[in-house]
Amino acid sequence: MPSPVIELRGVRKAFGAHSVINGLDLSVPAHSIFAFLGNNGGGKSTAIRLITGLLRADAGDVEVLGMDVRSERRAILAQVGAIVDAACFYPNLTAAEFLRIGCTIKALPRSEIGRVLDMVSLGAARDRLVGRFSLGMKQRLAIAHALLGSPKLLILDEPSNGLDPEGIRDIRELLAALPRQGDCTVFVSSHNLDEVEKIASHVGVLKGGALLFQGPLAELQSRHAGALLVDVRDAARAGLVLAEAGYRAEAGAGVNQLTVHGVELQGADKVNALLVTSGVGLVQSVFRTPSLEQWFLEEHHV
Numbered sequence: 173m174p175s176p177v178i179e180l181r182g183v184r185k186a187f188g189a190h191s192v193i194n195g196l197d198l199s200v201p202a203h204s205i206f207a208f209l210g211n212n213g214g215g216k217s218t219a220i221r222l223i224t225g226l227l228r229a230d231a232g233d234v235e236v237l238g239m240d241v242r243s244e245r246r247a248i249l250a251q252v253g254a255i256v257d258a259a260c261f262y263p264n265l266t267a268a269e270f271l272r273i274g275c276t277i278k279a280l281p282r283s284e285i286g287r288v289l290d291m292v293s294l295g296a297a298r299d300r301l302v303g304r305f306s307l308g309m310k311q312r313l314a315i316a317h318a319l320l321g322s323p324k325l326l327i328l329d330e331p332s333n334g335l336d337p338e339g340i341r342d343i344r345e346l347l348a349a350l351p352r353q354g355d356c357t358v359f360v361s362s363h364n365l366d367e368v369e370k371i372a373s374h375v376g377v378l379k380g381g382a383l384l385f386q387g388p389l390a391e392l393q394s395r396h397a398g399a400l401l402v403d404v405r406d407a408a409r410a411g412l413v414l415a416e417a418g419y420r421a422e423a424g425a426g427v428n429q430l431t432v433h434g435v436e437l438q439g440a441d442k443v444n445a446l447l448v449t450s451g452v453g454l455v456q457s458v459f460r461t462p463s464l465e466q467w468f469l470e471e472h473h474v
C-alpha cells in the first residue's frame with residue numbers, strides 16, 4: 173500500500189492555556205478526496221496550518237508526502253497547492269495576469285495558465301478583470317492558482333464557504349474530478365456535510381482536537397443504524413406495540429406515520445412482522461440510512 177500523503181502522530185497545539193489540537197492522529201491515503209470535518213471553531217484551520225507548516229506543533233510528528241514539515245517545508249510546499257486563508261486578489265488584474273504572478277514565483281511556463289484555467293472552467297474568462305468575478309469564480313480562480321505546477325496534494329480550507337448553491341455545485345464537481353485527472357490527493361475541510369457526502373472517498377471527523385473517526389466514507393455510513401418509516405392504520409396502537417417491544421418510535425411526518433429509530437437493515441423484517449401480527453394495519457414500510465449529517469449532529473449533540 174502506498175504511504176499516506178499526510179500523516180500526523182500525537183500532534184498537540186495550544187494557544188496559551190487554550191488547547192486546540194489534543195493528540196491528533198491523521199492518515200490521508202494517496203489519491204483520496206479526504207473530507208476533514210468539524211464544527212466551526214473545532215480546530216480544522218489550526219490543523220491545516222500545522223500541516224502546511226504555518227504553525228509549529230507543540231508535540232507530535234507532522235509528515236507530508238513522506239517528509240517532516242519542520243525540516244523539509246520548502247520541498248513539501250513545492251508539491252502542495254493550498255488555499256488556507258481567504259484568497260487575496262488584485263481586482264485590476266485579469267485572471268491570466270493574476271496566474272502569471274504565480275507562474276513567475278513557481279518558475280513555471282506560461283502554458284500552465286491556460287491549463288489550470290481550463291481545469292476550473294474559466295478558460296473563457298482569462299482576460300476578464302478579477303474584480304468583476306462572482307465569488308464562485310474567484311474561488312475557482314484560487315483553486316486554479318493552487319493547481320499551478322500540478323501539485324501532488326491540494327489542501328483547501330472550507331472552499332465552499334459563502335458560495336451560492338450553483339457555486340457550491342461547481343466546486344464540488346471540480347474537486348470530484350481532480351484525483352481522476354491527475355496524480356493528486358485532495359484534503360478539504362468543511363462543516364458542510366451534505367457537500368462532503370457527495371464527493372469524499374474518506375472522512376476524518378474532528379472533535380475536541382482529536383479524531384472521532386477516520387476512514388472510508390462507506391465505513392462511516394455503515395456503522396450507523398438507520399430508521400424505518402412505517403405507515404399504519406392505527407398509529408397510536410402501533411406506537412404502544414413498538415414501545416413494549418423496546419423500540420424507539422415517534423410520530424412521523426404523515427398522520428399515520430411513525431419513525432422507528434435505531435433499526436438496522438437486517439432488523440427491519442422483525443419490526444414489520446411485529447406490526448403485521450399485532451393487527452395495527454401495516455400499509456408500507458421504508459428503510460432509510462441516516463445521512464452523514466444526521467449522524468454527525470447526533471454525535472456532536474448540536
Ligand SMILES: Nc1ncnc2c1ncn2[C@@H]1O[C@H](COP(=O)(O)OP(=O)(O)OP(=O)(O)O)[C@@H](O)[C@H]1O
Pocket residue numbers: 187190192210211212213214215216217218219363
Ligand atoms: N492564532 C491564534 N491565537 C489564539 N487562538 C487561536 C488562534 N488560531 C485559532 N485560535 C482558536 O483556536 C480554536 C480553533 O480555531 P480554528 O480556526 O482552527 O477552528 P476551525 O475548526 O477552523 O473553525 P472555522 O470552521 O470556524 O474556521 C478557536 O477557538 C480559535 O479562536
